[in-house]
Amino acid sequence: MSAKLFPTELPELQWAEFSAEGFAAPVPGIVYRAGQSSCGIPLGGVGTGCLDLDTDATFGRCSIFNSFVPHRVLAAPFLALGAGAQTWALTARAMPGLAVPQQIYYWGHYPIADLEFDLGGPLSAGLRAWCPFLPGDAEASNTPAAVFELRLRNESGGIVRGSVAFTFPGPTEEESGARQYQHTRLDGSAPGVCVTSPQGAGYALAVAGVREARAGGVLDAAGWLAFANELPIPGSGPGSTLAVDFELQPHEERSIPVILAWYMPRWAGSPAHHYLHAYQKRFRNPGEVVEFIAGKRREFLERIIHWQEEVYGAKEYPLWLRDQLVNVLHTIPEDSFWAGESVPAEEWYGPDGIFGMTESPRTTPHICNPSDWYGGLPIVFFFPKLAAALLRAYVHFQLPNGEIPLGIGEGGDLAHPNYHLLHTMNSMVHIHLIDRLWQRDLDRSVLEEFYPSAKKALEYAQSLDRNSDGLLDLEPDPVPNQFYGAWFWYGTATHVNGLWLAAVAMLERMATAMGDAETATACRVRRHQGSQSLEEKLWGDGSYVLYTDLAGRRSDTVLANQLAGDWCGHLHGLPAVFPPDRAERALATVKQLCLPLTHAGVLNAARADGGVDTSGSPQSNGIFAGECMCVAATLAYNEDAATALDIARRLQEAMILQERREWDMPNLLDAAGRVQHGTDFYQNMILWGLPLALVNLDIRRSCSPGALIQRILAAAQRV
Secondary structure, three states: OOOOOOOOOOOOOOOEEEOOOOOOOOEEEOEEEOOOOOOOEEEOOOOOOOEEEOOOOEEEEEOOOOOEOOEEEEEEEOEEEEEOOEEEEOOOOOOOOOEOOOEEEEEEEOOEEEEEEEOOOOEEEEEEEEOOOOOOOOOHHHOOEEEEEEEEEEOOOOOEEEEEEEEEOOOOHHHHOOOOOEEEEEOOOOOEEEEEOOOOOEEEEEEOOOOOOEEEOOOOHHHHHHOOOOOOOOOOOOOEEEEEEEEEOOOOEEEEEEEEEEEOOEEEEEOOEEEEEHHHHOOOOHHHHHHHHHHHHHHHHHHHHHHHHHHHOOOOOOHHHHHHHHHHHHHHHHHEEEEEEEEOOOOOOOOOOEEEEEEEOOOEEEEEHHHHHHHOHHHHHHOHHHHHHHHHHHHHHOOOOOOOOOEEOHHHOOOOEEOOOOHHHHHHHHHHHHHHHHHHHOOHHHHHHHHHHHHHHHHHHHOOOOOOOOOOOEOOOOOOOOOOOOOOOOEEEHHHHHHHHHHHHHHHHHHHHOOOHHHHHHHHHHHHHHHHHHHHHHEOOOOEOOEEOOOOOEEOOEEOOOOHHHHHHHHOOOOOOOOHHHHHHHHHHHHHHOHHHOOOOOOOEEOOOOOOOOOOOOOOOOEEHHHHHHHHHHHHHOOOHHHHHHHHHHHHHHHHHHOOOOOOOOOEEOOOOOEEEOOOOHHHHHHHHHHHHHOOOOHHHHOOOOOHHHHHHHHHOOO
């Protein structure tokens, strides 16, 4: 009989290294006990919606039936096990008349959730639940299905007979638009049941590798007690249950793989605009999804393990970082959508459809240009055609004057962009995003498509230089117009203009590649002028000041991420924005003043005397997770890997070990590391910039043969 999926004797809420099922070498991770994390792994892929498998072995938030803004909350157990006279609900939640496990152990490594159930007897159980998420394979990663492989182990010398049941409530009337559903039996290699509405929306439950499975209605209180003998009559409701009977010989283990496939052909962005899921081009109903995943499940699981082994085997990085590089990718299923077509149809998005990441479905539900800047690197690395699809949306909504919108799709309607919010940042960030995609492969077609938009965006940003000094000027009233959205800055700001000068350098390089000598020369002149102005206006006593303006307003506050422009320069393979000697002094000041004010990374800012700055609370005296990671990467590029790793580790410990938010990433913490704002913020995927900085690689070199990104992509294709 094989061992458990992972050891359960590990210390609680600590990173550890251990052997695990399917992995050739020890892996890093955290093993939770039931309920120790705020939620669990989201089972879903790219643009499929997702279903959270929480650490108490219940289904949590669910968006697979288009409950995207916000997610529906199921809070429902789903697995039952009966053997002899004993019946368990495989959950930590108390169930009347049923036994529950003495303990549940949970190791999540997206897209896999591994659980071990301590049943306190000769029968033990494990569960490996996973979904297709394969870097480099956008189509396979867009498969709307999850596999729940239940491992039953007879540790006794006698025969054990019993049954297992998987129950699922299905969509609500609000989600599907239907009150009645047809329950159709599935035959073939994966017998089960398909539950669909008259419009074709629905799901299927099936079991791979068995000849027979019993199907019935969703388990109610009585059904949980009686499922081994009889399942509820399904009727015309949306819920269903699939049960499998088993017999285990002494010391035998058996695997029962249950497939949950879902299918929602379209979702309503608004009464006037509907969208067809990208997977609708590959599948016509949930039964077809079942057949596909049943035939591919062994291959897909192998490929997932291979790419994870590539990350876990990168021993140049510490244990916690390797674990979090894998797990932070969970924000992709939480936040991504991918439409193959729109209704009514339009032509601008092309054959790759419409792709985007919602900043936070429960907090700020829109595609957000700044969040793409923070969190979009894994999309560029692993799904470049989707990064291009996202850029097409920004290009489509770009105004004639070149302004790029802050957000697209407020509340779920992708036809509604938001303009003139953070407008100082959006257009220059658009240039950054285009350059990232180009630098990945130096694919000239990227420039041919997007260079005209980048050039227009630069022209718009230049119009915000109101005193012709080569730098952009902030007009924050009535709202701040930079990334720290609760904090008013005035005039010329270091953080803003570091990013601006990096954008000018990027466009200069693009213009040169496109043979646009006039624009390249103009960018070079502007960059030199702006650099000189920045040094004259913003260098203070040992660091750059926060801002200064012509009206005499000035802040000597020390911003931790004042050198964000340098991070961009290093990341994009360009010269540093700031003079190296001043950058060194500024980083020393940040370490001296901002670092001691918190145990949870680095505080956003400090007063020049070392005190806490409350002028922009909660931003000035909080910890902006994306900016904190940017500080760490900037330090790493500036040859201070020890401090970089210390800052990044402390931030991860606060979010994950202290706040228990490993699969519900926040946006803002206070100085004590308590979450102040944000849920499911994919901005935290900026973590993928840290391994590049630690070994001094830019985007291009990190994607070259032999580097980590290419090794991951190659491993994800290996069977």
